[in-house]
Amino acid sequence: MQFHDSMISLVGNTPLVKLRSVTSGIQATVLAKVEYFNPGGSVKDRIALRMIEAAERSGELRPGGTIVEPTSGNTGVGLAIVAQQKGYKCVFVCPDKVSTDKINVLRAYGAEVVVCPTAVDPDHPDSYYNVSDRLVREIPDAWKPDQYSNPNNPLSHYETTGPELWEQTDGRITHFVAGIGTGGTVSGTGRYLKEVSADRASGPVRIVGADPEGSVYSGGSGRPYLVEGVGEDFWPTAYDRTVTDEIVAVSDKDSFQMTRRLAKEEGLLVGGSCGMAVAAALKVAQGLGPDDVVVVLLPDSGRGYLSKIFNDEWMNDYGFLEHTGGAATVGDVL
Numbered sequence: 001m002q003f004h005d006s007m008i009s010l011v012g013n014t015p016l017v018k019l020r021s022v023t024s025g026i027q028a029t030v031l032a033k034v035e036y037f038n039p040g041g042s043v044k045d046r047i048a049l050r051m052i053e054a055a056e057r058s059g060e061l062r063p064g065g066t067i068v069e070p071t072s073g074n075t076g077v078g079l080a081i082v083a084q085q086k087g088y089k090c091v092f093v094c095p096d097k098v099s100t101d102k103i104n105v106l107r108a109y110g111a112e113v114v115v116c117p118t119a120v121d122p123d124h125p126d127s128y129y130n131v132s133d134r135l136v137r138e139i140p141d142a143w144k145p146d147q148y149s150n151p152n153n154p155l156s157h158y159e160t161t162g163p164e165l166w167e168q169t170d171g172r173i174t175h176f177v178a179g180i181g182t183g184g185t186v187s188g189t190g191r192y193l194k195e196v197s198a199d200r201a202s203g204p205v206r207i208v209g210a211d212p213e214g215s216v217y218s219g220g221s222g223r224p225y226l227v228e229g230v231g232e233d234f235w236p237t238a239y240d241r242t243v244t245d246e247i248v249a250v251s252d253k254d255s256f257q258m259t260r261r262l263a264k265e266e267g268l269l270v271g272g273s274c275g276m277a278v279a280a281a282l283k284v285a286q287g288l289g290p291d292d293v294v295v296v297l298l299p300d301s302g303r304g305y306l307s308k309i310f311n312d313e314w315m316n317d318y319g320f321l322e323h324t325g326g327a328a329t330v331g332d333v334l
C-alpha cells in the first residue's frame with residue numbers, strides 16, 4: 001500500500017516548473033518552485049512544521065499546549081494543520097481588515113480566531129499586538145512561534161528548500177529569486193545555496209530579493225502597497241541581509257499584471273507576491289545567457305485573491321489594468 005501517515009509528511013518536496021511564455025525573448029532558463037503544492041497551500045507549511053518540532057524538542061511547547069500567533073494568512077494555515085495532527089490548540093489573532101474568507105479557512109482547520117480592531121494605536125490594549133501578548137500570558141501552556149524572530153523559520157529553508165533546489169537543478173542553479181516578508185525564505189534558502197556552490201567554477205549562486213516598492217528592504221519607509229505577504233516597515237531578525245546580493249523593487253501594478261499572466265499563460269493560479277517575484281526574476285534574467293538557470297519561488301495559490309487581483313473591477317479601481325507602456329517584462333493583460 002502506498003500512503004502518507006498524515007498530511008504533515010507532504011510538506012516540502014514541491015515541483016520546479018519551467019516558465020515558457022512570460023519568458024519570451026529571454027535566453028536563460030527560468031524555473032518556478034511552486035509552493036502551493038504544500039498541504040496547506042503555501043510555503044509557510046515548511047516553517048510551521050520546523051518551528052513546532054523545535055519547540056517540542058526545547059520543551060517550550062508542551063503536550064496539549066496552545067499555539068498563539070498574530071497571523072491571518074498562510075502561516076496560520078500551516079500552524080493549524082500541524083497543530084491539529086499533533087494534538088495542540090491554536091489561537092490566531094488578526095486585525096478586522098482581514099477578509100472573512102481567510103478567517104473562515106483558519107476556523108475550518110479547527111483554530112480559534114480572535115479579531116481585533118484595526119483602527120487603534122499599536123499601544124492600545126485591544127491592538128492586535130497587545131492582544132496576542134496578553135493571550136500568551138493568560139492561556140496555560142501557551143507558546144508563540146513568532147515567525148519574524150524565530151530562527152527555525154530561516155532554518156527550515158536552509159534544511160529543505162535550499163537542498164531541494166540544488167538537487168532538482170543538478171547543481172546548475174545560477175540565480176535564486178524570492179520575495180521578502182519575514183525574510184525567512186530568501187535568507188535560509190540563499191545561505192544554503194551560497195554555501196553549497198561556494199567553490200563552483202562558475203561562482204556561487206546569486207541571491208536576489210524581490211520587494212514591493214515602498215517597503216524598507218528596497219530603501220522605502222514602509223509606505224502602503226497592496227501586494228500581500230511581502231515587504232515590511234521594520235527589519236525582522238529572520239531576515240539576514242548579508243545573504244541577498246541584490247534587491248529588486250516591483251510596483252503593485254507590475255506585480256498584479258504578472259500574476260494574471262501566470263494564470264492565463266502558464267497555468268499557474270498563484271498569489272500577488274508570486275507575480276512580484278516573477279517580475280523581478282525576469283528583470284534579472286533579461287541580461288543572462290543560455291547557460292543561466294534562474295529559480296523563482298512562488299509562495300502561494302491565487303485562490304485567496306479571486307476578489308482582488310483576479311477581479312477586473314478591483315483592478316480597475318486602482319488603475320492596474322491600464323496598459324504599461326514600454327515595460328518589456330509585463331505584457332498586455334487586457
Ligand code: PMP
Pocket residue numbers: 073074075179180181182183184185186228229230271273274299300
Ligand atoms: N508571499 C506570501 C504570500 C507570504 O505569505 C509570505 C510570507 N510572509 C511571503 C511571500 C514571504 O516569505 P518570507 O516570510 O519567508 O520572507
